[in-house]
Amino acid sequence: MTQVTRIVGRSVPRMDAPGKVTGTALYAADFALPGMLYGRVLRSHEPHARLVRLDTSRAARLPGVRAVITAPDVPDVRYGGSVKDERVLARDRIRFAGQPLAAVAATSPDAAAAALAAIEVVCEPLVPVLDVAAALAPGAPLVHEAWASYTALPILHRDRNVCNRARIVVGDVERGFVEADRIFENRFTTSSVHQGYTEPRAAVAQWDSSGLVTVWSNTQLPFEIQTTLAEILQLPPSKVRIIVPGIGGGFGGKLRIGMEHFAALLAMRTGRPVKVMTTSEEELTAAYPRQPAIVEVKTGVTNDGRLTAREARLWFDTGAFAGSGPGVASVATLMLAGPYRIPNLLLEGFAVYTNKTNFGSFRAPSGPQANFAVESQMDIIADALGLDPLELRLKNIVREGEEGPTGQVLTAVGLEECLRRAADAIGWRDRRPRAGRGKGIACGWWTTTGGSSGVYVKINPDGTVALNTGAAEIGTAALTGAAQVLAEDLGVQLADINVVSADTLSTPYDFGAQGSRTAFAVGNACRAAVADLKRQILALASKHLGVEEHALALREGSVVGEGKRTTLGELARISQASGGGLIAHGTFVAPPTPYDAKRVEGHVYPAFHSPSFHAHAADLSVDAETGEITIHRYVVAQDVGFAVNPAAIEGQIEGGVAQGLGQALSEEIVYENGRVLNANLTDYKMPTTLDVPRVESILVQHPTLVGPFGAKGVGEPPNIEPPAAIANAVASATGVRITTLPITAEKVALALRARAT
Amino acid sequence: MTRIPLSLIINGQTHEVLAEPHRTLLDVLRTDLGLIGTKENCLEAECGVCTVLLEGAAVNACILLAAQCQGRAILTIEGLAAPGQLHPLQQAFIDHGAVQCGYCIPGMILAAKAYLDENPEPDENGVREALAGNLCRCTGYQRIIEATLSAARALRASPSSACRETAR
Numbered sequence: 007m008t009q010v011t012r013i014v015g016r017s018v019p020r021m022d023a024p025g026k027v028t029g030t031a032l033y034a035a036d037f038a039l040p041g042m043l044y045g046r047v048l049r050s051h052e053p054h055a056r057l058v059r060l061d062t063s064r065a066a067r068l069p070g071v072r073a074v075i076t077a078p079d080v081p082d083v084r085y086g087g088s089v090k091d092e093r094v095l096a097r098d099r100i101r102f103a104g105q106p107l108a109a110v111a112a113t114s115p116d117a118a119a120a121a122l123a124a125i126e127v128v129c130e131p132l133v134p135v136l137d138v139a140a141a142l143a144p145g146a147p148l149v150h151e152a153w154a155s156y157t158a159l160p161i162l163h164r165d166r167n168v169c170n171r172a173r174i175v176v177g178d179v180e181r182g183f184v185e186a187d188r189i190f191e192n193r194f195t196t197s198s199v200h201q202g203y204t205e206p207r208a209a210v211a212q213w214d215s216s217g218l219v220t221v222w223s224n225t226q227l228p229f230e231i232q233t234t235l236a237e238i239l240q241l242p243p244s245k246v247r248i249i250v251p252g253i254g255g256g257f258g259g260k261l262r263i264g265m266e267h268f269a270a271l272l273a274m275r276t277g278r279p280v281k282v283m284t285t286s287e288e289e290l291t292a293a294y295p296r297q298p299a300i301v302e303v304k305t306g307v308t309n310d311g312r313l314t315a316r317e318a319r320l321w322f323d324t325g326a327f328a329g330s331g332p333g334v335a336s337v338a339t340l341m342l343a344g345p346y347r348i349p350n351l352l353l354e355g356f357a358v359y360t361n362k363t364n365f366g367s368f369r370a371p372s373g374p375q376a377n378f379a380v381e382s383q384m385d386i387i388a389d390a391l392g393l394d395p396l397e398l399r400l401k402n403i404v405r406e407g408e409e410g411p412t413g414q415v416l417t418a419v420g421l422e423e424c425l426r427r428a429a430d431a432i433g434w435r436d437r438r439p440r441a442g443r444g445k446g447i448a449c450g451w452w453t454t455t456g457g458s459s460g461v462y463v464k465i466n467p468d469g470t471v472a473l474n475t476g477a478a479e480i481g482t483a484a485l486t487g488a489a490q491v492l493a494e495d496l497g498v499q500l501a502d503i504n505v506v507s508a509d510t511l512s513t514p515y516d517f518g519a520q521g522s523r524t525a526f527a528v529g530n531a532c533r534a535a536v537a538d539l540k541r542q543i544l545a546l547a548s549k550h551l552g553v554e555e556h557a558l559a560l561r562e563g564s565v566v567g568e569g570k571r572t573t574l575g576e577l578a579r580i581s582q583a584s585g586g587g588l589i590a591h592g593t594f595v596a597p598p599t600p601y602d603a604k605r606v607e608g609h610v611y612p613a614f615h616s617p618s619f620h621a622h623a624a625d626l627s628v629d630a631e632t633g634e635i636t637i638h639r640y641v642v643a644q645d646v647g648f649a650v651n652p653a654a655i656e657g658q659i660e661g662g663v664a665q666g667l668g669q670a671l672s673e674e675i676v677y678e679n680g681r682v683l684n685a686n687l688t689d690y691k692m693p694t695t696l697d698v699p700r701v702e703s704i705l706v707q708h709p710t711l712v713g714p715f716g717a718k719g720v721g722e723p724p725n726i727e728p729p730a731a732i733a734n735a736v737a738s739a740t741g742v743r744i745t746t747l748p749i750t751a752e753k754v755a756l757a758l759r760a761r762a763t
Numbered sequence: 764m765t766r767i768p769l770s771l772i773i774n775g776q777t778h779e780v781l782a783e784p785h786r787t788l789l790d791v792l793r794t795d796l797g798l799i800g801t802k803e804n805c806l807e808a809e810c811g812v813c814t815v816l817l818e819g820a821a822v823n824a825c826i827l828l829a830a831q832c833q834g835r836a837i838l839t840i841e842g843l844a845a846p847g848q849l850h851p852l853q854q855a856f857i858d859h860g861a862v863q864c865g866y867c868i869p870g871m872i873l874a875a876k877a878y879l880d881e882n883p884e885p886d887e888n889g890v891r892e893a894l895a896g897n898l899c900r901c902t903g904y905q906r907i908i909e910a911t912l913s914a915a916r917a918l919r920a921s922p923s924s925a926c927r928e929t930a931r
């Protein structure tokens with residue numbers, strides 16, 4: 007499909023870049039108000055305990071301290087997305103090391119820190135539930151004794167420490183295993199990794215005399231935070247206004263409530279604006295990092311490499327609260343199927359309570375964990391059957407018009423092209439060029455999350471255009487992409503567009519910057535707005551020029567026809583004088599993806615909307631002595647549907663791979679007895695310039711019918727395949743199969759040594 | 764606590780401030796002077812978002828006491844180019860798509876400047892080493908490195924371009 011376009015499909019610089027390179031762009035962490043106090047949160051040292059007493063009297067008397075609040079000072083509300091199991095401050099029970107116990111506001115950060123140190127905490131430690139195995143053991147202590155009484159989504163399957171079991175059943179796995187010549191059973195584990203955004207979570211809250219609280223925060227989901235905060239404060243949502251000044255990265259870590267409620271409660275108490283911002287230690291102990299997982303995969307295959315059945319289970323440690331867990335466990339089942347045609351499936355995802363932080367969503371939640379397992383196993387199968395891993399995949403991948411695991415019909419399936427082009431680029435034929443060097447491949451699929459988006463598009467009297475959207479720009483350039491779509495359709499230049507975004511009081515609703523959806527959904531809402539605006543413009547121009555509407559055309563900021571011409575600016579001025587201005591409300595909601603409801607249970611995400619497909623290939627060497635891995639080349643072929651802004655998409659791929667390589671090779675939040683051992687950026691090892699290789703991106707374009715110009719979601723997928731691609735390349739280079747993340751040099755060296763003896 | 768008078772030369776201008784002796788340069792820049800282009804994250808010299816130039820050398824403002832900077836020249840991102848102008852590094856970062864969320868970018872650009880001032884003909888490895896103390900979680904660094912190399916070429920071709928007026 008070729009489309010002649012002016013602005014979409016081009017690598018234009020992102021619109022907000024000048025402000026960001028000059029330091030004038032404002033972020034939530036920069037936001038300040040006159041008279042503002044500084045808030046801090048006192049957090050538990052115990053992973054599991056009965057809270058006996060909190061003595062705040064000494065802290066409250068310290069100089070500069072304006073408020074100290076504990077549970078009795080805040081509304082007694084349980085909140086949470088799918089299970090209402092969380093409170094703002096611990097009341098009588100402590101469920102993780104890092105749980106908020108009290109909050110203080112003071113005139114300086116130092117005074118606030120001194121107040122925290124002066125609060126006396128008395129608690130009786132309880133036996134902690136340290137991991138999934140302990141949580142599932144017979145007679146395990148319950149993280150939430152009253153779990154059955156909590157308000158929860160009715161479709162969840164909950165049982166004691168399991169806050170959801172999502173399931174997909176297709177065909178008959180037992181029959182499928184009988185049909186198989188070989189059955190492979192493998193177990194994999196992954197560790198928790200932090201999103202690693204460079205801007206800490208931050209919020210500034212201020213109440214006005216009408217009882218409205220405004221919170222400036224770096225949330226990815228202003229409208230969800232509005233609802234949650236209203237629930238916590240026991241206010242109607244209209245009394246809560248969330249504004250996102252700017253976000254220094256989110257990657258899913260800024261989806262759920264962060265510092266907003268502490269700032270709002272402290273501001274209410276003191277009558278002053280209050281700012282609360284996290285420290286690195288708080289981020290690594292008490293944020294929403296990726297769930298650690300245990301994955302067991304049993305796959306049946308014929309001798310010629312046809313997959314006949316898969317039974318797989320994935321257990322997520324969701325920590326002390328359900329949070330994203332039930333949903334992410336659901337998505338995991340779709341990822342366990344992989345982008346493969348397997349006639350018999352029994353796939354289960356569990357979200358399990360433990361006494362740890364509430365693990366959450368991180369770029370393609372569940373993707374890397376499930377993909378690491380199933381794509382590692384594909385190579386194990388290929389090696390055992392003497393097949394080429396690429397051929398095994400090509401034999402089993404889903405094709406155009408086939409069914410996904412829950413019965414959705416797959417269209418715009420660019421997977422074969424992704425696999426072949428990634429393999430060609432990496433030089434697949436020479437897969438093991440010498441001892442210690444090898445190439446690995448992994449593929450996958452992912453969703454373009456739907457949800458609704460609204461925009462207002464207004465023509466200014468000088469002919470420029472205001473795009474007003476409820477979505478927040480989290481750094482992906484998604485709003486530049488949406489503005490490109492708007493400029494393309496409206497026949498104006500990108501420089502003519504100004505974006506106003508993410509203010510729950512004044513911008514239209516948006517489902518938020520999550521799930522690779524912003525450019526897709528906001529772009530489509532822009533198209534709807536332009537359709538409406540064009541009607542207004544042509545009707546007005548027809549009257550003004552005395553030319554029939556059908557004879558008029560919109561071209562480069564003007565309306566022309568029958569030799570006459572007027573500009574958008576002139577029409578906007580006429581409309582302002584006579585009809586309130588040229589403005590349109592464009593909306594989009596992704597049409598539901600039909601699926602077979604009989605195949606799923608406990609599932610909050612039963613089909614992938616406008617799915618994307620991708621393949622990653624790595625070429626690396628392993629040092630036989632130290633186990634150290636050197637990546638020579640890394641190739642990504644990703645089916646993006648249509649590349650609205652190729653350079654921006656390549657940037658997403660490069661950054662997503664870097665993050666994925668961190669998870670693959672070096673990153674792990676290390677727990678010991680329920681406490682984090684490496685809660686600082688020296689010991690939590692994110693990749694630096696010295697660690698990330700050059701990433702070669704191949705943009706495959708199989709347009710979806712739904713996305714703007716055919717675009718699919720692109721932000722999350724690059725984060726999915728790196729662990730599997732690296733594990734497969736390491737196995738190819740050394741013959742050693744690492745089944746736990748991260749694949750550190752020590753781990754590889756030990757495995758090499760174990761094999762030698 | 765007693766405050767001491769400090770005279771800081773920031774972006775060529777002298778600022779007189781009163782600050783407690785334990786306060787960091789970062790805190791004084793952001794809180795007292797409103798120079799929020801210098802960013803704040805780990806406060807432990809581990810991420811580099813607070814990078815400024817002290818007498819031309821890249822330093823982490825989060826672990827530097829403001830009192831240590833008495834009378835010394837400090838360059839922040841706000842002073843890299845005159846208002847309405849862009850330094851070649853800033854232009855290159857825009858043109859190469861090296862910016863995503865942007866939170867690491869002021870520190871990254873200043874670390875790159877300190878390096879290019881000493882190494883006008885850098886290679887990729889040199890740039891990678893010079894920027895190893897600046898974390899970026901969005902970009903994977905590729906375009907940041909390309910932008911820095913490209914800015915070095917622009918600076919060599921026209922050394923005065925460091926203060927040239929640009930289109931934006």
Ligand code: FES
Pocket residue numbers: 802803804805806807808809810811812813814823824825826
């Ligand atoms: S804030 Fe200074 S190095 Fe991180």
Ligand code: FES
Pocket residue numbers: 204254255481861862863864865866867868898899900901902
């Ligand atoms: S651009 Fe976001 S951290 Fe570098």
